[in-house]
Amino acid sequence: MAQAEYSEVRKGNVIVGEDGQLYAVVDRDLNTPGNWRAILNLKLKNLKTGAVVQNRFRPDDKVEIAFLDKRPMQYVYQEGDDYVFTDLETFEQVNLNKDWVGDLILYLKENDNCHVVQFEDKPISIELPPMVELKVVETDPNMKGATAQAQYKPALLETGLKIQVPPFIAVNEVVQVDTRTGEYLSRASK
Numbered sequence: 001m002a003q004a005e006y007s008e009v010r011k012g013n014v015i016v017g018e019d020g021q022l023y024a025v026v027d028r029d030l031n032t033p034g035n036w037r038a039i040l041n042l043k044l045k046n047l048k049t050g051a052v053v054q055n056r057f058r059p060d061d062k063v064e065i066a067f068l069d070k071r072p073m074q075y076v077y078q079e080g081d082d083y084v085f086t087d088l089e090t091f092e093q094v095n096l097n098k099d100w101v102g103d104l105i106l107y108l109k110e111n112d113n114c115h116v117v118q119f120e121d122k123p124i125s126i127e128l129p130p131m132v133e134l135k136v137v138e139t140d141p142n143m144k145g146a147t148a149q150a151q152y153k154p155a156l157l158e159t160g161l162k163i164q165v166p167p168f169i170a171v172n173e174v175v176q177v178d179t180r181t182g183e184y185l186s187r188a189s190k
Contacts, residue, residue, distance in 0.1 A: 002067070006040050007059035014047065014119075016064040022047040022119060030059065047124055050102070070115040070127060075108045085116055085126075094123050101125070106161040107132050107179045128179040133188040134158055135174050142167055152184075 009015060013025045027043035040057045057063075073085040073094065082095040083105055094116060098105070100123070107128050108114060115127040139155035152164035155175075163177060165184045174188035 002065045003062055004065050005059060006042075006057040006061050006063050009040075009042065009063060009065065014066040014068055015044070016066050017044070017046075022066055022124065023053075026052060048100075066119055068124075069118045069121075071118060073114060073116045073126075075105075075110060075112050075114065077110055078105075085114075085123075087116075088113070096123050096126065104128060104179075106157075106159045107134075107177065109134070109159060130179060131176050131185060132179055133174050133176055134161065136165065136169060136171055139165060139169060139171060142170060155184075 007030070009025055009028065011025050011028055015023050015025065017023050023044035023046055025042055026045050029041040030038060031041065032038040038059050040059045042055050042057060043052060044055060045052045072088045074088055076084045076086050076093070078084070079095070081098050083098065083101050085094045085096060086092070087094065096116065104126055108126075112132070114129065116123050117125045117127055134157040136155045137158050140153045151167055153167055153169075154162060155165040155169060156162055157175070157177070161177070161182070163175075163182060163184055165175060169175060169184075169187070176185040176188050177183070178185050
């Protein structure tokens with residue numbers, strides 16, 4: 001961790017709040033009204049709860065900037081309420097509780113790679129690749145005469161993730177999914 005002034009905090013940084021929790025800086029707005037004291041508005045996302053808060057700070061106040069370590073890991077299996085990941089460099093196994101991982105696990109199959117984000121050698125979350133390929137296990141049959149424009153149907157993927165897909169997608173097809181938005185991108189190339 002590094003001590004800094006709030007004026008040095010940028011979008012994407014992770015700071016340690018006064019409550020000891022980690023917050024990702026989502027947005028930043030520095031307001032300097034004439035000869036008045038400057039005010040820094042920060043939109044912060046609590047990395048543990050996911051809650052987003054808006055806070056005001058004086059730019060010259062001190063804050064701890066957290067340095068996060070991202071380790072390449074492979075999702076191995078689920079064990080009770082934990083998900084087990086293997087470090088691809090040291091081959092150590094790390095358990096992450098489902099409360100920390102949340103719905104992000106719906107984008108990973110066993111043996112898929114991702115990054116486990118750690119703070120002070122403790123895992124706190126996972127960072128997914130921008131796109132994953134998953135198999136469709138359930139969807140409505142193809143509708144005759146349907147055009148692909150704006151007519152999507154629900155589909156259940158092999159991990160339990162539910163997305164909207166075009167009408168020509170059938171069961172057992174592999175599709176590409178954007179992990180940031182949860183949207184269908186395209187059919188996976190064979």
